[in-house]
Amino acid sequence: DAMVIQNPRYQVTQFGKPVTLSCSQTLNHNVMYWYQQKSSQAPKLLFHYYDKDFNNEADTPDNFQSRRPNTSFCFLDIRSPGLGDAAMYLCATSREEANTYEQYFGPGTRLTVT
């Protein structure tokens, strides 16, 4: 089945220790998104890619970076995680199509910062 896959599902890192979360998709969608979701809150868009074009949200901290080496994969790098970065990180994809932009979500990676 075509899907959005995120690895790992659970990640524990230490304060200040860089961490990378990965997302892959078999849907062949050209748009990929990274969201941060804290407990009992709505997902918050961090950035997204249109093909290789990177679009950063204005309020996304510089601590968060992303890479998309090819259509299928996208990575979220947190350079120096703080306690406030503990959250669920969601990857989503969509196909650029007029008037729709329906997004397909992965299962998320729950990040714990100790």
Added chain:
Amino acid sequence: AQSVSQHNHHVILSEAASLELGCNYSYGGTVNLFWYVQYPGQHLQLLLKYFSGDPLVKGIKGFEAEFIKSKFSFNLRKPSVQWSDTAEYFCAVTSYNTDKLIFGTGTRLQVFP
């Protein structure tokens, strides 16, 4: 800026009760509307969506939503809830020709047997 409001933060119902969750958005142009559900410990799943056409949209698991343009609303309904409907429900909107999905703050639904 666009925003989405979900006024019910926490709803508690007994099985077989009827459900209506409110969703209002602020955008005057053409919109695409979504309801997503997040079951405990699981990922966001699309419940239903509205792009155009019939404003009454049927989704999975017996859910439906009605788009009322004059009220900027897209309320979610289910005539008879089940214990398995216990989850967080998010309303979301994208405007015409944009990829940014704006989420509401979510409504936690608890259904007791």
